[in-house]
Amino acid sequence: MPSVKKPSTRRAQPSPYSYRISAVLVTIVVVVISSIVLTSYAQARRIPDNAGGPSAPTVTRIPSLGLSVPTSPIVEQGAVLDPPADPQRAGWWASGALPGSKEGSVVITAHKLHGGGGAFDTLAKVKRGALVTVDTQAGVQNYEVVSIANYDRDEFAEKADDLFRTDDTPRLVLITCYDWNGDDWNGNTVVIARSSA
Structure with a gap:
């Protein structure tokens, strides 16, 4: 029987050029992915x-x-501005500024329910810089959140004139309840956003 030569078990050494090509390809992929992520952000x-x-x-x-x-x-009843009875709806203060106006506060309020199910239950979780969009009968008005604050009843009363102002810089003011004590709410969460205009 003719002899059979045993195949060599020695592995071929990769070329140094293949390492360079691999490194270049990895770098390109990382740069492309980073650019896509940063652009999307x-x-x-x-x-x-x-x-x-x-x-x-x-x-x-x-x-x-x-x-x-x-x-x-x-419409406010005396000094009180109640959100709509439907907890899943928000109310816009009709005596204030219209979204898209060049001055004044656009005030929108909605319920927070201590058992859940209110339209603004999570309002206090919004972050500065977040987008708030108000669809209107004429188009869309966009705002950027600049502040989030919780006020007790006395503090809210002191700030009411400023929050409900009808002149000065245009802005959006979102209001809901804050700090359930077992029987009632002790104050309000107020989010202020500036117009993108």
Whole structure:
């Protein structure tokens, strides 16, 4: 029987050039992925341009919280501004500024329910820089959150004139209840957002 030569078990050494090519390819992939991520982040952080002029709101949205709340006009009763009876709706203070106005506070309020189910249950969790979009009868008005604060009843009363002002810089003021004591709420959460205009 003819002899059979045993195959060599020695592995071929990779070329130093293959290491360089691999390193270059990995670097390119990392750069491309990083660029896509950073571009997406920048676009997500940019507050979109407004569309349409001053008009009554129909829906209030906070994408970062997953909120999309139907919004309708409400009128204060004396010194009290009550949200709509439906806890899943928000109310826009009809005596204040229209979304898209060049001055004044656009005030929108909604319920927070201690057992859950209120339109603004999670409002206090919004972060500075978050987008708030108000759909209106004329288009869309966009705002960027600049402050989140909790006030007890006395503090809220002291700040009411400023929060409900109808002149000066245009802004959005979102209001809900804060600090359930077992029988009632002790104060209010107030989120202020500036217009992207």
